[in-house]
Amino acid sequence: xxxxxxxxxxxxxQLDHPEYKGHPVIVxxxxxxxxxxxxxxxARKFGVHSAMPISRAKKLCPxxxxxxxxxxxxxxxxxxxxKVMEEFTPIIEPLSLDEAFLDxxxxxxxxxxxxxxxxxxxxxxxxxxxxxxSAGLAPNKFLAKLASDLxxxxxxxxxxxxxxxxxxxxLPIKRIWGVGPSTERRLKDGGFTLIKDVQALPDEKPLVPxxxxxxxRIWELxxxxxxxxxxxxxxxxSVGNEETYESDVEDPAVIDLELHxxxxxxxxxxxxxxxxxxxxxxxxxxxxxxxxxxxxxxxSATDQERIIYDTSVLLWNKLMRERSNSRPSNRCxxxxxxxxxxxxxxxxxxxxxxxxxxxxxxxxxxDTSVLDMPHNQFGYWVSQSADFQQKALYRTIYSP
Numbered sequence: 001x002x003x004x005x006x007x008x009x010x011x012x013x014q015l016d017h018p019e020y021k022g023h024p025v026i027v028x029x030x031x032x033x034x035x036x037x038x039x040x041x042x043a044r045k046f047g048v049h050s051a052m053p054i055s056r057a058k059k060l061c062p063x064x065x066x067x068x069x070x071x072x073x074x075x076x077x078x079x080x081x082x083k084v085m086e087e088f089t090p091i092i093e094p095l096s097l098d099e100a101f102l103d104x105x106x107x108x109x110x111x112x113x114x115x116x117x118x119x120x121x122x123x124x125x126x127x128x129x130x131x132x133x134s135a136g137l138a139p140n141k142f143l144a145k146l147a148s149d150l151x152x153x154x155x156x157x158x159x160x161x162x163x164x165x166x167x168x169x170x171l172p173i174k175r176i177w178g179v180g181p182s183t184e185r186r187l188k189d190g191g192f193t194l195i196k197d198v199q200a201l202p203d204e205k206p207l208v209p210x211x212x213x214x215x216x217r218i219w220e221l222x223x224x225x226x227x228x229x230x231x232x233x234x235x236x237x238s239v240g241n242e243e244t245y246e247s248d249v250e251d252p253a254v255i256d257l258e259l260h261x262x263x264x265x266x267x268x269x270x271x272x273x274x275x276x277x278x279x280x281x282x283x284x285x286x287x288x289x290x291x292x293x294x295x296x297x298x299x300s301a302t303d304q305e306r307i308i309y310d311t312s313v314l315l316w317n318k319l320m321r322e323r324s325n326s327r328p329s330n331r332c333x334x335x336x337x338x339x340x341x342x343x344x345x346x347x348x349x350x351x352x353x354x355x356x357x358x359x360x361x362x363x364x365x366x367d368t369s370v371l372d373m374p375h376n377q378f379g380y381w382v383s384q385s386a387d388f389q390q391k392a393l394y395r396t397i398y399s400p
Contacts (some may be wrong), residue, residue, distance in 0.1 A: 002104040002136045002144035003085070003121065006153040008098035012077055013067050015130050024048070024064040026057055037069055041153055074098075077129055084124045088117070093230045101141055103230040114158045122156060139164065142177050142226035163223025169196035176221050178214070185219075186210040196224035204233035239275065241265045248287045259316060263309035276301035280311040284319060293317055 024043035136147025
């Protein structure tokens with residue numbers, strides 16, 4: 001089963017502000033560089049949607065109610081909804097604040113059928129929060145997520161066992177999980193417009209020229225085959241920070257400051273969760289709206305700011321060389337930077353245990369939790385190095 005809150009952030013704002021009900025509500029960054037996080041269904045009628053620049057949304061819906069996100073409130077409501085789901089099953093895989101998978105195997109017998117179970121969960125969420133969810137019940141995760149999206153808002157769709165192919169056949173090819181705009185174009189070039197066009201293939205081989213190593217996955221999903229289990233202990237895959245700038249950034253000193261700032265925040269969050277990252281990545285959006293990313297795998301996992309910063313600088317310099325070679329006459333103006341580390345399933349702590357079991361010399365150990373002791377005892381500013389304090393002051397005064 002997949003449950004998804006309908007226009008979650010906007011719905012919470014309408015719940016907390018009854019005067020907003022029936023009006024277009026847009027939640028997101030309110031600066032000229034901000035983006036829409038969620039748009040109410042009233043706003044969507046004007047063409048406003050998530051990830052759209054706020055400036056564009058205001059042109060489409062100038063009379064809308066624009067609200068900055070209240071994440072603490074959204075987390076509070078999300079926690080209540082999670083508790084409601086636990087009344088039905090302990091096997092829950094949260095995907096975000098507003099959606100989750102539930103393994104309801106073996107409990108539908110308590111109801112008159114899958115639809116009655118879905119209705120019961122929807123009713124309980126409404127009783128506890130006053131909010132509406134859409135739900136999809138199906139034999140697997142792909143079909144359940146698809147079902148929850150078929151009849152929004154306030155949807156409740158069941159895809160029964162044995163009806164997988166029939167339910168998918170006449171849907172557009174982009175409905176297959178992971179088929180984005182570029183993959184959709186390639187598939188259409190090959191004559192695959194509807195999911196039934198892929199279902200007609202005896203195997204995945206005809207798809208290979210168009211989607212490469214994704215052919216088998218797409219062929220299986222088109223037939224409703226998805227063996228992934230619901231994972232209640234799903235691990236964090238990455239930790240990152242990002243910034244979209246009010247005006248373009250081109251000063252190398254400011255960009256260096258931003259990379260230092262991101263490394264500091266990412267490292268502290270890694271330590272907070274007891275994680276270590278094996279890969280550092282940066283993503284940059286230029287003023288021509290081209291977005292590029294680069295990543296580097298480290299020799300060993302880390303949660304240390306200096307290593308993340310140094311690696312980010314290496315990646316940044318690589319991007320700048322590539323940019324200079326391709327567009328030598330253009331200045332490098334940056335709209336947005338994302339810096340993150342990717343978490344492996346096995347951290348260095350686990351690798352150290354494995355080395356010891358195999359009789360190898362133990363890796364040198366350093367308790368990085370001591371790095372956060374000054375922060376926890378004296379506060380954020382006092383805990384930073386003089387170099388970082390100087391950079392942070394510069395950021396406050398000069399950054400966009």
